[in-house]
Amino acid sequence: MVTLSNTGVYLIDGHKIIPEDDARELTIPSDNTSKSTSAKETARKGTMAYRILQQHNTADNMDRLKIKFDAMTSHDITYVGIVQTARASGLEKFPIPYVLTNCHNSLCAVGGTINEDDHMFGLSAAKKYGGIYVPAHQAVIHSYMREMMSGCGKMILGSDSHTRYGALGTMAIGEGGPELVKQLLGKTYDINCPEVVAVYLTGKPDPRVGPQDVALAIIGTVFKNGYVKNKVMEFVGDGIKNLNVEYRNGIDVMTTETTCLSSIWATDEKVQEYFAVHGRPNEYKELKPADVAYYDGLITVDLSAVKPMIAMPFHPSNTYTIEELNANLGDILREVERVGAEQLDAPNVQFKLTDKIVNGKLKVDQGIIAGCAGGTYDNLIDAADIIGGHSIGSDEFAMSVYPGSQPIYLELVNNGSIAKFMEAGISVKTAFCGPCFGAGDVPANGALSIRHTTRNFPSREGSKPGNNQIASVALMDARSIAATAVNGGYLTPATDLDVTFTKPVYHFNRTVYQNRVHDSYGKGNDLLDLKFGPNIADWPKMSTLTEDMVLKVVSEIHDPVTTTDELIPSGETSSYRSNPLKLAEFALSRKDPAYVGRAKEVQKAETARLAGGDPVAAFPELAHAVKAFTEVKPIDTINTGIGSVIFAVKPGDGSAREQAASCQKVLGGWANIANEYATKRYRSNLINWGMLPFLIEQGKLPFKNLDYIFVPGIRKAVEEKADNITAYALSEGKLAKFxxxxxxxxxxxxxxxxxGCLINYYRGE
Structure with a gap:
């Protein structure tokens, strides 16, 4: 189904694979630009990714890239903070098309007026700075960008981790908000040139096997071994022609869950037709690798061998075929319960799935098809064909579908698919991302929801273990969700059904957007004022890095991976994303409820220091640490930064939300210490908020929670690009150098x- 190479490979003429070890006799045209360039390095330039990056690189070499993007996008739990940060840093206008969508806080049901206040802020920003504003319920962020902003050879940056439009020939990257701020200020996205891994597709999938099945098969193979971490996945192979564009989009958007940097696909006449249907034929051009291209790895996917898949709680990589799960139900569910209980780390909550076994079958409580992954036209018409003429029943099982955009919704109305859903008892809702992050269709306590969305981290369905609530999500394809619904909620792969898919032709109605979307790109009016609601707050002032630093460890997390959801929860926090101080109250609330209080106590010392007072008097506990560390170096408490630090083995998997880092900074955090960082975007968020992304060798932890750490000469070490930084831990009354x-x-x-942070840097402080 999915196999991985152990070496790099050469792709010849787009279809012939030669392992690097077998390529000694391969003739590769030399690169005349440099005598020192090897044949392998020449072949690296043959990838689609390399050529697109080269076209967008403003640096004088391709080793250290300085990228400028063609367009950007944010939704309504990120764009306020981005505009506020850019505004504080000197923003005058949006220099490139910037799309502000409203698909995360669009319910406007929690927190009084504050969600709609954010929307009015977004509209006023689009008018003032020259942006594109997509009102609530019109489209989820990535549906709009596919339909209206993608283009072959383009690059798009988004403040959502699932910013992926590779199937449309667009290299897209999801990053934290400060990286978008840099683009708004005319700066660049700076990275080392990434490695590129080929994803070679062969065969043709069973019509009842969908894009989520293929995506989960890939994720389950590559996530845990980091095969594509921070690399570009380049989709090639004869199997591409057997997939329509919506199918490709459905696989592509899930590449985020592999931890890759971006993705790109070879394009063909089907992509050309997609752009023509959407009224943008000039955005198409053929993309394909050069006659000889070198890849740093190879993922081979036999589409004909992929079976309906399920990702069990609590990660998209926890994958099984539905057939395998049904055949070993008790054993697998008990193992999922064991691992899940460890991950939840909530002693008062019992995570249980074996009670879902009814008559030897797994009975689920809810089905959802939604968002950028599930709410595509192709997914929904196939689901409607399976469900048409049936009923989901009047018992506990419930189901909702969310078309990804109003144009998709309109076409489903016109061809009768919406009627099929509604007659079956399924709720049809507007474009909304809530089911993906826990803000829509929250099931009952103890329930299991199957969803064609992007993530199934803990509480992604809206439960709150801290309040003794627990539910969970398993990811599946729309077709198998529909099959399960037809079968009364008993887990059923779509391949168990005999179904004929009608595949009605899609007609895109552009007037839906023409009548509602506000487009001021290039026509901003700087005389207009921004509209501020009472919850929209400026960032607090942040100090520069001091010469020395005293840190208190205020949280210690030894889970193999820590998600951004665990660092700052999704769902219930969304309404406060525009208020840094209020949002910070939720930091680590699901993982370490004591964190905020501990961090605030330490912050008292730093607040006193910055005001010219005595930090030890403000936080007396500090006295014994200062006394101990004077054995290393005399400490001037007025000129030594005092703050908090967390340790996590591998933090930052998942969302691009910058608040996972900024909340720590707002609470006085100076650093993270980790064995590695799960994603580039989380590490970038730390840096952009002035936090030190420390690394420590695995298994060599000289401190524990509530211990103190002294880092003398840290400013000099950063200035002089020191490879190693000497620190001292005060643990159980003893000093340990590390x-x-x-x-x-x-x-x-x-x-x-x-x-001290990006704002200070660009403001010249």
């Missing part, structure tokens, strides 16, 4: 850390 590193930092990243 080493930290910062990994590779660009000059701009170092200057941001030295300045």
């Amino acid at each position: 080493n930290l590193t910062l990994g590779q930092l660009t000059d701009d990243e170092r200057n941001i850390i030295l300045s």
Whole structure:
């Protein structure tokens, strides 16, 4: 089904694979630009990814890229913070098309007026700075970008981790908000040139096997071994022609869950037709690898061998075929319960799935098809064909579908698919991302929801273990969700059904957007005022990096991976994303409820220091640490930064939300210490908020929670690009010397850390 190569490979003429070890006799045209360029390095330039990156690179070499994007996008739990940060840093106008969508806080049902206040802020920002504003319920962020902003050879940056339009020939990257701020200020996205891994598709899938099945098969194979971490996935192979564009989009958007940097696909006449249907024929051009292209790895996917898949709680990589799960139901569910209980770390909550076994079958409580992954036209018409003429019943099982955009919804109305859903008892709702992050269709306590969405992390269905509530999500394809609904909620792969798919032709109605979307790109009016609601707050002032630093460890997390949801919860926090201080109250609330209080106690010392007072008097506990660390170096408490730090083995998997880092900063955090960072975007968020992304060798932890750490000469170490940074831990009354590193930092990243945050750096403070 899915196999991985152990070496790099050469792709010849787009279809012939030669392992690197077998390529000694391969003739590759030399690169005349440099005598020192090897044949392998020449072949690296043959990938689609390399050529697109080259076209967008403003640096004088391809080793350290400085990328400028063609367009950007944000939704309504990120764009307020981004505009506020850019505004504080000197924003004058949006220099490229910037799309502000409203698909996360569009319910406007929690927190009084504050969600709609954010929307009015977004509209006023589009008018003032020259942006594109997509009102609530019109489209989920990625549906709109596919339909209206993608283009072959383009690059798009988004403040949502699932910013992926590779199937449309567009290299898209999801990052934290400060990276978008840099683009708004005319700066660049700075990264080392990424490695590229080929995803070679062969065969043709069973019509009842959908894109989520293929995506989960890939994720289950590559996530845990980090095969594509921070790399570009380049889709090639003869199997592409057997997939329509919506199918490709459905696979592509899920590449985020592999932890890759971005994705790109070879394009063909089907992509050309997609752009023509959407009224943008000029956005098409053929993309394909050069006659000889080198890839740093190879994922081979036999589409004909893929079976209906399920990702069990609590990660998209926890995958099984539905056939395998049904055949080993008790054993697998008990193992999922065991691992899930460890991950939840909530002693008062019993996570149980074996009680869902009814008459030897798994009975689920809810089905959802929604968002950028599930709410595509192709998924919904196939689901409607399965469900048409049936009923989901009047018992506990419930189901909802969310078309990804109003144009999709309109076409489903016109061809009768909506009627099929409604007659079956299914709720049809507007474009909304809530089911993906826990803000819509929250099931009952103890329930299991099957969803064609992007993630199934803990509480992604809206439960709150801290309040003794627990439910869980398993990810599945729309077709098998529909099959399960037809079968009364008993888990059923679509391949168990005999169904004929009608595949009605899609007609895109552009007037839906023409009549509602506000487009001021290039026509901003700087005389207009922004509209501020009472919950929209400015960022607090942040200090520059001090020469020395005393840190208290206020949280210690030893889970193999820590998600951004665990660092700052999704769902219930959404209404406060525009208020840094209020939002910070939720930091680590699901993982370590004591964190906020501990961090605030330490912050008292730093607040006193910055005001010119005595930090020890403000936080007396600090006295014994200062006394101990004077054995290393005399400590001037007025000129030594005092703050908190967390340790996590591998933090930052999942969402691009910058608040996972900024909330720590707002609470006085100076650093994270980790064995590695799960994603580039989380590490970038730390840096952009002036936090040190320390690394420590695995298994060599000289401190524990509530211990103190002293990092003398930290400012000098950052300035001088030190490879190793000496630190001292005060643990159980004894000092222990140990080493930290910062990994590779660009000059701009170092200057941001030295300045204390991105705002300070660009404001010249």
